[in-house]
Amino acid sequence: MSLGRLPWQPGPVQSPNLTGLAVLVAVLAAATALGWWRRGRDGRLRAVRDRRPAAGTDGSVAAGDVRHAATLAALGVRPGAVTVVQFSAPVCAPCRATRRILDDVTGGLDGVTLLEVGVDEHLDAARALDVWRTPTLLLVDAGGRIVRRVTGVPDRDELLAALIPLAAGARR
């Protein structure tokens, strides 16, 4: 079931080397670009866009996503507490490193709860919350809004900088 001579192959089909070389160069170039791009984004906190602002927010942590309140509640997020939800998988080595950073960061912060969720047990929640890879972290404020999202091993300083005002707001 040969496809015969391919249009981009020069000369007789005997030598696939030029095609192979072209594929090799293209794959390495594309993968390098992807790797650099990913390295710049991985572990960075992203603000979650405000889709349905709650009425009467005081402005301190107004931005956030309130659509997923039921899903978060089912996962065990309690209202009134700042929660970091970590989605993890058994086949994900960086999830362990992420958990260590979270234990470290949240351990020193009053009023911040850590909730690690296995994607195997909570596939529906992963779907509902638009989680595609592990580890993914969701920072949920005391009002139950997802205000930040991270994929990859989080940057410790960024995480701390985002959690401190959230925790202070929750205690107020």
Place this chain on the structure above:
Amino acid sequence: MLLDPRGPRFAAALTTVVLAVALLTGSGLLLLAQAVVFALTAAHPRLGPYGLLFRAVVAPRLDPPVELEPVAPVRFAQLVGLAFTAVGAVAWFTGLSVLGLVATAGALAAAFLNAAFGLCLGCEAYLALRRLTGRPLTARLPVPPR
């Protein structure tokens, strides 16, 4: 079972070289050999040929590992690699040269990203695969004892 994470990284670098040579020479046999290596490593992550080479030759020249990683991510990546290279080898031997190239290119991209950037295939692909194909495992949980 825990592994020195530098072992799989070394194996990914070797895999990159093998797949690059397979592309350059158009050797279906080399692709098949790499598929066998993936299969052996998936079955016994500590006894994979590249892992044995790492422990015999490379690890003694390095400092002891500062952390270990679980074996499940490594096994998952090997299975994905096996799928790609097996499809590639079969396609190559049956004359489906375009499919062979695409499958080999996919395996090469994953191995290179793992070797050069520490990309974790299990993190990237596992949940996406489960979301696209699998039904929730909660549907299969045993009935709790009364």
